[in-house]
Amino acid sequence: GNSVTQMEGPVTLSEEAFLTINCTYTATGYPSLFWYVQYPGEGLQLLLKATKADDKGSNKGFEATYRKETTSFHLEKGSVQVSDSAVYFCALSDGYNQGGKLIFGQGTELSVKP
């Protein structure tokens, strides 16, 4: 079945460091890929998405490119801030075969120190 695997956390970085959170997936068909962010005690917020191969999603300085050849959707940011500290979830949706359900990775906790 479909699945998402993320790099394990927690990831601890200093402010202004470069961030990469790896995400790979297994899916049949042509899924859409998403990154969601969860701040402490809150629900999830959509950070960015990509709906087909080679698409690049971007938002708030974060980027991720849909790589079909490597089945990956790694999240990157050039310079992190303390306010980026949160848990990041990679997810896929195969709308046609899965009824639109999202399948999440296990989440990666990011902690940014000043």
Add this chain to the structure above:
Amino acid sequence: GAVVSQHPSRVICKSGTSVKIECRSLDFQATTMFWYRQFPKQSLMLMATSNEGSKATYEQGVEKDKFLINHASLTLSTLTVTSAHPEDSSFYICSARTQGGNSPLHFGNGTRLTVT
């Protein structure tokens, strides 16, 4: 746009009682809503898919008689945890879809349930 409101944000109840959690789409019609459960420092586990006007579809291992889901309108779905026990304590999150297919889900802020 695409705001999902979840209420209450926190609830504490005694063992054996029932708790209702509401999920509302404030500025759009949601034909499909999803209910997730999240354990501390873990990912979200899909519990059920709620379709307006029809019975919810539960994931394997989720007790439908314990977690009652009602999706009576295009803007409201409710999850009722019946005869709650301490092991039901968790963070429950709803989400709603604005369109079909591969469109993104919009999430509520979650409900922290504590059963004493």
